[in-house]
Amino acid sequence: xxxxxxxxxxxxxxxxxxxxxxxxxxxxxxxxxxxxxxxxxxxxxxxxxxxxxxxxxxxxxxxxxxxxxxxxxxxxxxxxxxxxxxxxxxxxxxxxxxxxxxxxxxxxxxxxxxxxxxxxxxxxxxxxxxxxxxxxxxxxxxxxxxxxxxxxxxxxxxxxxxxxxxxxxxxxxxxxxxxxx
Amino acid sequence: xxxxxxxxxxxxxxxxxxxxxxxxxxxxxxxxxxxxxxxxxxxxxxxxxxxxxxxxxxxxxxxxxxxxxxxxxxxxxxxxxxxxxxxxxxxxxxxxxxxxxxxxxxxxxxxxxxxxxxxxxxxxxxxxxxxxxxxxxxxxxxxxxxxxxxxxxxxxxxxxxxxxxxxxxxxxxxxxxxxxx
Numbered sequence: 001x002x003x004x005x006x007x008x009x010x011x012x013x014x015x016x017x018x019x020x021x022x023x024x025x026x027x028x029x030x031x032x033x034x035x036x037x038x039x040x041x042x043x044x045x046x047x048x049x050x051x052x053x054x055x056x057x058x059x060x061x062x063x064x065x066x067x068x069x070x071x072x073x074x075x076x077x078x079x080x081x082x083x084x085x086x087x088x089x090x091x092x093x094x095x096x097x098x099x100x101x102x103x104x105x106x107x108x109x110x111x112x113x114x115x116x117x118x119x120x121x122x123x124x125x126x127x128x129x130x131x132x133x134x135x136x137x138x139x140x141x142x143x144x145x146x147x148x149x150x151x152x153x154x155x156x157x158x159x160x161x162x163x164x165x166x167x168x169x170x171x172x173x174x175x176x177x178x179x180x181x
Numbered sequence: 182x183x184x185x186x187x188x189x190x191x192x193x194x195x196x197x198x199x200x201x202x203x204x205x206x207x208x209x210x211x212x213x214x215x216x217x218x219x220x221x222x223x224x225x226x227x228x229x230x231x232x233x234x235x236x237x238x239x240x241x242x243x244x245x246x247x248x249x250x251x252x253x254x255x256x257x258x259x260x261x262x263x264x265x266x267x268x269x270x271x272x273x274x275x276x277x278x279x280x281x282x283x284x285x286x287x288x289x290x291x292x293x294x295x296x297x298x299x300x301x302x303x304x305x306x307x308x309x310x311x312x313x314x315x316x317x318x319x320x321x322x323x324x325x326x327x328x329x330x331x332x333x334x335x336x337x338x339x340x341x342x343x344x345x346x347x348x349x350x351x352x353x354x355x356x357x358x359x360x361x362x
Contacts, residue, residue: 014198017224020226020228043198043202050230050231122359149359150358151358151359178332
């Protein structure tokens, strides 16, 4: 199981780092990829992350899941990137996991992959999800897994571990984090 | 209110980023400082953070609080750094906030500032805190605020906001994060 995490300028760094950290605690391979030409990515609250690589150096087809962290500006930058939209469409068409948190589920709506699906997002962004929207900390509808925001990032990451590596692994990771699941 | 966050190699990146992000959401000035000669700091789960500056470029005396993120190796590196130990002693002597999470409260014990105090930490590290140890998600004892680990990092950060910027600000930040407080 290999997970691709695009990092755009303005990403909510807490969400990105929580997801990457928790997935790796679950033994899952994660590759973070900056959208620009440099690995440095500035977060929404001024934390600069150094991505593992840049988007143009990875082949999205070699991944089993894509996870979009949120952040207002970060999400705008994801949505404006035709490579990200194309990858979301390709992952959805292939039945691979398409996952997003906070404002980022709106990118799935823009890519047109939420028809007939249930999804959630940061409540202020609900309108963009149209009929797919439902309010819940995390919604897993088949291979589409979405979540609300920073306060649900750890739960979201644990649900991803549950789907990618199983219940027992997710519970062990939750124990190590000192959280419930 | 200015908060100094030392970042050592092996820091638990989820804890560091959650604390920095949430404090900044509360309008609090935070400066992260790498202990080495470069701003790059490798986290415990392979996320590389770019600190705001390096330790030798800051004057700890100009800060009102110090916050130590955890991580096993990160904490060992904090504890082995005489500059960090000296700063913890100086902050404690001046009645400034001395705060730490996960394994990092053991650095406060090593600095000898927990005598007569109550503190918490990652349960596996409890012995190092001696009689100061109590098991709770967050313990605020005067200007000493400590917490247990990744699963309590957001609550810890919100308690810091509460102390540094007041109840109302902490509640607004919690609302924005979609968490309770």
